[in-house]
Amino acid sequence: MASSGVALLCLLGLLVAASPAAVAADKIFYQIAFMWPGAYCAQTNAGCCMPTTDVVPAADFYVAGFTVYNATTNSSMTGCNNTPFNMNQLGDTTKLMQYWNNIRCPSSDGESSWKKAWQTSGVCSNLSESAYFETALALRDKINPLSRLVRNDIKPDFGLYSVKKIKKTFQKGIGAAPLIQCSKGPFDKFQLYQLFVCVAEDTKTFIECPSPKKAYTCSDEILFHPFKKWMLKTASTSFAARAIDQLLEAAMEI
Numbered sequence: 001m002a003s004s005g006v007a008l009l010c011l012l013g014l015l016v017a018a019s020p021a022a023v024a025a026d027k028i029f030y031q032i033a034f035m036w037p038g039a040y041c042a043q044t045n046a047g048c049c050m051p052t053t054d055v056v057p058a059a060d061f062y063v064a065g066f067t068v069y070n071a072t073t074n075s076s077m078t079g080c081n082n083t084p085f086n087m088n089q090l091g092d093t094t095k096l097m098q099y100w101n102n103i104r105c106p107s108s109d110g111e112s113s114w115k116k117a118w119q120t121s122g123v124c125s126n127l128s129e130s131a132y133f134e135t136a137l138a139l140r141d142k143i144n145p146l147s148r149l150v151r152n153d154i155k156p157d158f159g160l161y162s163v164k165k166i167k168k169t170f171q172k173g174i175g176a177a178p179l180i181q182c183s184k185g186p187f188d189k190f191q192l193y194q195l196f197v198c199v200a201e202d203t204k205t206f207i208e209c210p211s212p213k214k215a216y217t218c219s220d221e222i223l224f225h226p227f228k229k230w231m232l233k234t235a236s237t238s239f240a241a242r243a244i245d246q247l248l249e250a251a252m253e254i
């Protein structure tokens with residue numbers, strides 16, 4: 001009797017240990033979205049606008065979202081509680097203004113995007129508000145999408161690049177391929193618009209993102225549109241001043 005009880009326990013133990021890929025129900029993972037401003041500025045009729053902050057956005061991919069997923073179901077989690085957003089928790093926002101800004105027109109200061117991100121996804125992240133934004137920025141630094149692509153000869157130079165090669169570049173570097181979202185650019189060509197990278201709750205292990213409900217459409221080769229700061233329209237400068245800015249910028253690049 002006693003020995004069969006032990007045997008049963010052992011068998012149960014084996015079954016539990018062997019159950020494949022059992023994901024604990026309380027596990028979450030994160031998805032970080034990177035938007036390429038060169039594509040954004042080219043695809044919208046309104047263009048793109050210089051934020052009202054005195055920090056100029058980086059010439060780089062911008063964080064466009066940092067969302068939380070239930071790892072058991074792959075479904076996104078939103079509005080988990082009512083912890084209010086508090087700007088004071090963010091401390092120095094220079095890096096946020098550079099890498100997680102809002103270039104939508106008309107110009108704004110980015111604060112409303114941070115508030116929305118916190119209230120929608122941040123409250124589900126199991127992180128404090130400051131840790132939520134710091135984690136997103138640290139992941140951006142680590143993934144560093146633009147320099148990773150440029151190092152692999154994939155440059156925002158109006159060239160056409162294979163989606164496979166773009167994915168491979170990340171697979172090789174961080175161990176997981178991103179989801180790629182395209183938009184329609186010049187001459188109705190598909191262009192690189194957003195990259196989505198997923199990371200486990202430890203924020204160290206990159207994983208494959210679940211497919212979006214509606215699959216993203218790209219061609220096999222996609223346009224990598226250039227991005228120049230002069231594309232960002234300033235609200236206060238006149239058309240003439242903007243033209244001078246563009247000339248200066250162009251002159252500096254020669």
Ligand SMILES: *[C@@H]1O[C@H](CO)[C@@H](O)[C@H](O)[C@H]1NC(C)=O
Pocket residue numbers: 026027028126201
């Ligand atoms: C939140 O984090 C704590 C440890 O910091 C962990 O024990 C817990 O499982 C996490 N909860 C969720 C929902 O991920």
Ligand SMILES: *[C@@H]1O[C@H](CO)[C@@H](O)[C@H](O)[C@H]1NC(C)=O
Pocket residue numbers: 025026027028070071072073
């Ligand atoms: C994930 O979804 C499962 C099934 O609906 C649920 O039991 C679990 O509590 C959820 N996990 C989190 C962290 O919300």
Ligand SMILES: *[C@@H]1O[C@H](CO)[C@@H](O)[C@H](O)[C@H]1NC(C)=O
Pocket residue numbers: 072073074208209210211
């Ligand atoms: C979640 O997404 C991953 C990556 O696409 C996939 O391997 C896994 O089977 C999905 N799990 C569920 C429950 O849909």
